[in-house]
Amino acid sequence: MRLGRRLPRAFFERPATEVAPDLLGRVLLRRLPGGERLAGRIVEAEAYMDRDPASHSFRGRTPRNDVMFGPPGRLYVYFTYGMHFCMNVVTGREGEGSAVLLRAAEPLVGFTAMAARRGTDDVRRLCAGPARWTQAFGIGRPQNGADLVRGRDVYLLEGEPAPRSRIVRTTRVGVNVAIDRPWRFVIRDDPFVSPGRPAGG
């Protein structure tokens, strides 16, 4: 498939609710410490806005969410449930706390390395979930704040953006507040979308 060029800074300097659907079909590239390359096509993403009760940024800037408030186009990685990492693309203007959670991807390059990290050969489960994807791609604390526009270890390519007609808008997974906001975007009928368990509340 077509990979295209890198997404420019301006791509990210928009509201998360605009960036999230526009990320579907784009390609995340990862260069592992050993030099091996991994690639995945984004099929599911969620927007987290400034002053959004479900967002980590809701209660203001802290050491944990600091990257969210920085310049757009960087990676915000957080640790949760004592064992998982999730990654976000920082959006909006510097000073705002908004980002897009990367929830699922179709593996394109590096199946063997992903399978080894994930402990499964099932291609459909390598990157189908935010913590599964970071595990498959070797994303953790060291990648928090990584610049996707200029960095070489993790970055985004244009890929083939999903047509609007193929994009489905639903409610976000695992959030128990602001559950009325339909800010989860997926490619319709794509087999690599996460199982996405329903949230309570």
Place this chain on the structure above:
DNA sequence: CGTTGGATTGGCT
């Protein structure tokens, strides 16, 4: 300082 619960996942009933 102590408590709480989390943008999840995998395993079991």
Place this chain on the structure above:
DNA sequence: GCCAATCCAACGC
């Protein structure tokens, strides 16, 4: 459907 795993940021005293 239910629950444990396992850390730690955020918040209240």
